[in-house]
Amino acid sequence: GAVVSQHPSWVICKSGTSVKIECRSLDFQATTMFWYRQFPKQSLMLMATSNEGSKATYEQGVEKDKFLINHASLTLSTLTVTSAHPEDSSFYICSASADRRTPWRSEQYFGPGTRLTVT
Amino acid sequence: KNQVEQSPQSLIILEGKNCTLQCNYTVSPFSNLRWYKQDTGRGPVSLTIMTFSENTKSNGRYTATLDADTKQSSLHITASQLSDSASYICVVSAFSGGYNKLIFGAGTRLAVHP
Numbered sequence: 001g002a003v004v005s006q007h008p009s010w011v012i013c014k015s016g017t018s019v020k021i022e023c024r025s026l027d028f029q030a031t032t033m034f035w036y037r038q039f040p041k042q043s044l045m046l047m048a049t050s051n052e053g054s055k056a057t058y059e060q061g062v063e064k065d066k067f068l069i070n071h072a073s074l075t076l077s078t079l080t081v082t083s084a085h086p087e088d089s090s091f092y093i094c095s096a097s098a099d100r101r102t103p104w105r106s107e108q109y110f111g112p113g114t115r116l117t118v119t
Numbered sequence: 120k121n122q123v124e125q126s127p128q129s130l131i132i133l134e135g136k137n138c139t140l141q142c143n144y145t146v147s148p149f150s151n152l153r154w155y156k157q158d159t160g161r162g163p164v165s166l167t168i169m170t171f172s173e174n175t176k177s178n179g180r181y182t183a184t185l186d187a188d189t190k191q192s193s194l195h196i197t198a199s200q201l202s203d204s205a206s207y208i209c210v211v212s213a214f215s216g217g218y219n220k221l222i223f224g225a226g227t228r229l230a231v232h233p
Contacts, residue, residue, distance in 0.1 A: 110155075
């Protein structure tokens with residue numbers, strides 16, 4: 001089946017620094033990738049949707065200048081948390097779809113997640 | 120408001136027993152409903168995807184049902200195993216905020232004990 005990887009799996013950083021998280025589709029071309037965050041015992045919350053080669057679409061309440069998303073190729077999307085603060089500590093999960101036109105109808109393949117802790 | 124509600128929040132069963140998880144949604148228009156299994160500290164893994172016209176779909180020991188009229192779905196797990204311990208998330212594809220996206224339920228945390 002389709003495999004999505006994330007790197008790193010966990011990261012600890014100091015407040016004020018920036019952290020980059022990578023999401024890769026290993027065996028298919030992901031025209032659309034999604035970034036979620038998940039707090040303990042809560043469900044996934046969509047942060048943004050990115051299509052390869054175009055700007056990401058952010059959900060209401062998500063600061064686009066703080067969470068920079070780049071989807072430069074069909075197999076790689078990156079999420080950069082800029083000037084991280086302790087409240088940004090969370091579990092970040094990406095997913096990928098090979099269907100650009102109707103990604104909400106097709107299968108989404110999730111990465112294993114990245115645990116970010118900001119001290 | 121588009122919402123997906125799951126019950127129970129948590130459930131403990133003994134190994135080998137069956138269980139049923141519930142999902143109610145208030146989403147319109149409806150595109151499809153998905154069940155995912157999420158192990159602690161891992162990303163979700165798809166179990167089933169059901170469209171409006173599908174009433175039931177199986178994946179091994181997992182059987183999902185869908186009643187589009189009452190906007191209810193269930194996930195039945197047969198002969199549970201210790202490895203079934205996880206969160207099970209009901210997700211509905213919806214049209215919201217001007218475009219389509221996935222609406223996630225809060226999940227049911229299942230613990231299977233020996």
